[in-house]
Structures are given as structure tokens and as C-alpha cells.
């Protein structure tokens with residue numbers, strides 16, 4: 001039976017279906033505060049029966065009644081990726097939880113061991129509901145829009161779980177055949193053929209996949225792919241990639257931030273390129289290297305609390321591995337007043353670049369190629385990657401579009417400018433090589449990162465200590 005036909009599931013979903021999209025504008029400050037406080041209290045009561053949380057709360061003498069609302073969240077201990085991995089499966093669900101009603105979703109493990117958590121039907125469907133907010137952000141009818149999702153639809157991965165559990169049942173609320181799901185690692189020709197046949201209004205995928213499609217669009221292979229809006233996730237899109245894609249499709253592209261653990265969109269970029277946080281569904285904090293919460297507007301490591309759902313609760317979880325700068329209240333030109341990520345997602349914590357003089361950069365802020373390409377107003381680079389090979393040696397690889405090689409600024413000029421900008425950033429101690437390559441390979445089932453560092457963290461720490 002379709003679980004949506006069960007009134008205990010279908011009715012709350014339907015109520016949310018109408019109330020969730022505009023809640024950010026409908027609720028005033030007080031009402032939102034009450035809503036968030038109540039959601040947190042509910043989730044803490046639930047977590048108190050989940051061994052991994054229970055043990056930590058007992059050790060600190062914390063009882064559910066001690067947590068009256070979001071302001072008390074700082075009293076709660078942090079939960080790490082390691083905690084979840086070590087306690088899976090029985091320690092991350094309530095005692096007596098009916099596992100047959102849950103679904104296991106795992107992360108890719110791109111920064112260490114994969115994390116697996118339990119999600120259930122109501123939790124997954126609530127996560128999908130958040131997506132309806134996109135319709136308000138980008139002005140389309142969520143019931144009719146044709147969406148192509150190009151992700152990682154492998155067994156046990158969140159895309160696949162959502163697809164199998166929810167999307168196959170959701171046609172009660174949407175026109176059928178309005179969703180196309182594909183794996184990002186299928187041959188790009190097959191992806192393009194399917195997109196041409198499907199003619200999506202919206203495409204959601206990784207930035208690099210969209211850039212590949214944009215490349216073929218420029219070459220005239222995608223005549224029937226004319227979306228109204230594009231959305232990317234997985235990692236932040238740099239300015240060059242954004243411009244390249246927007247130029248090809250003549251359509252705007254926006255970032256979205258989600259994860260397996262969040263089971264929904266934590267943040268969506270609005271028309272004014274502000275990263276609004278869905279703070280009725282999540283509470284986000286940022287902390288420094290010593291696990292101390294940083295002040296508003298200061299950059300830190302993300303700590304997230306999922307304010308809804310069951311299965312494995314996510315409360316003050318530090319495993320998302322991303323740098324963020326949170327502004328707690330921001331009045332945006334789009335009309336929304338919400339907390340925001342000031343500079344979007346600023347890169348993976350595990351991917352960082354340490355220079356000989358001790359400076360440390362999140363990988364994403366070390367990306368300078370796109371600055372040069374934007375300044376030169378050229379689209380002849382189809383892909384690029386910066387590799388820190390040794391602490392004092394950088395290699396920047398560029399793939400050139402052969403058909404427009406001789407148009408606009410010369411390849412030599414581009415190489416020269418890229419070399420210079422990195423030299424200026426890194427100082428004289430670092431050797432910088434820029435070279436042309438035929439292709440940049442992606443790791444298995446994952447998009448290729450823009451910046452890679454092969455410098456071991458321990459080596460980096462040594463340098464930090466000696467400075």
C-alpha cells in the first residue's frame with residue numbers, strides 16, 4: 001500500500017504540503033522561536049531513548065526537561081561522526097525501534113569512513129517537502145515542474161533511498177512522469193540523450209556535471225534542453241563555473257546545501273544569491289578547532305541539529321565537515337529574514353591547503369583559476385584543478401576547449417595569469433606549474449574536486465607549530 005494513503009502519514013504530510021513552503025514568511029519572530037523551541041524539545045525527548053545520546057546525556061546529568069528551547073542547546077554535548085559509526089546500528093536508534101520500518105542511508109565516505117543512519121517514511125517525506133519551498137524561491141509550480149535529478153542513485157545512498165521510498169509514491173501529489181533520475185557517472189552522451197528526450201524545466205546535479213552538459217549545450221547537442229532553473233549541490237560552485245553554465249543555458253543556476261544526515265535542504269540560495277538557512281527545520285552553529293562555538297559572523301566548522309523526524313536523531317552533530325560563516329539574522333532583498341551562510345559553504349574541512357609560512361586555507365577559498373577566467377571573460381577552459389603536490393609545490397591543470405582555442409585571450413596569457421595569481425597568493429617559496437591536460441579524472445562515483453592537497457595533515461600541523 002502507498003503509505004501516503006495511511007491517514008496517520010498522509011494527513012500530516014498534506015497539512016505540511018500546504019504550510020511548509022511559505023512558513024519562513026508567514027511566521028513572525030516569536031512564532032518561529034516557539035516553533036523551533038517546541039521542535040527541539042520533541043527531538044530531545046526522542047533522543048533520550050537513543051543509546052548514543054542517552055549515554056552522553058546521563059554522563060553530564062542532563063534530563064529532557066533541562067532543555068526548554070534552542071537557547072539551551074549549548075548545554076548539550078556534541079555528537080561526532082565517530083560516535084554514529086561506532087554505535088550503528090542499535091546505538092543510533094531508540095531502544096525497541098522497529099528496524100523493518102526504517103531505511104538505512106549512507107554517506108559517500110569522501111572524507112573518511114561512510115556514516116550510516118536510519119530514516120523512516122515520515123522523516124524522508126518531510127525532507128522532500130522542503131523541496132517544495134524551491135517553487136516559491138524560483139517561481140514555478142511544484143506540482144507540474146519537470147525535474148531531472150542527476151545524482152548518485154546507488155543502493156543505500158540517500159538519492160536512491162528517497163527515490164525508492166518517496167518519489168515512487170508521490171505521484172498522488174504531482175503529475176506522473178515529471179521526475180527523471182539518473183546517475184551522474186553514466187556516460188555523458190546517455191545523460192544528454194535522456195535530457196533531450198525528457199525536456200526538463202529544472203535540472204538538479206553536481207556543478208561539474210552541469211558544466212559538462214553546458215559544454216555540449218554550447219556545441220549544439222542539447223537543443224531540447226532548455227530549463228527554466230538549474231540547481232547544484234554536493235559542493236559549492238565557483239564563479240567561473242556559474243558564469244559558464246548560465247552563459248550556455250541562458251538561465252540562472254543556484255546552490256543548494258543538503259546531506260544524508262540532514263535528510264533535506266539545509267540551505268537554498270535565493271535569487272539574490274543569499275544562502276538562506278531553513279531554520280524551521282535545522283539549527284546550525286559553527287565552532288573552532290577546540291570545539292568552542294564561535295560568534296556570529298565568524299568562520300567555523302558546522303554543527304547541525306535536525307529539528308524534525310525520527311530514526312537516527314541528529315543533534316549537535318559535527319560530522320558534516322564543512323566551513324561556514326553564520327549570520328543569525330539577515331534581511332535579504334528577496335524579502336526573507338532568516339539566518340544565512342554568509343559565503344555559502346566554504347569548503348570541506350578535510351580538504352585544506354597549508355602553505356610553508358603557516359597560512360591555512362579551506363580548499364574552496366584556494367581556488368583562483370576561476371578569478372582569472374572571469375576577469376578575461378573567456379569560456380575556453382572546460383575544466384580545471386589545483387593540486388598541492390608538496391607543501392611548496394603547486395600544479396594547476398587546465399582542459400582547453402579545442403574548438404575555441406584560438407578565439408579571445410590566448411592560452412599562453414591564461415596560463416601566465418594563473419601562474420601569477422598563485423605566485424602572489426603563495427609567496428616565493430612555492431613552485432607553481434600550470435599545464436594543459438586532456439582530461440581531469442573523477443574519483444569513482446564522485447565529481448572531481450577543484451582543489452586537492454596531497455600534503456598530509458600531520459605535516460601541516462608541524463608547520464603550524466613551528467610558525
Ligand SMILES: [Zn+2]
Pocket residue numbers: 270271272273274276332333334335336
Ligand atoms: Zn534572499
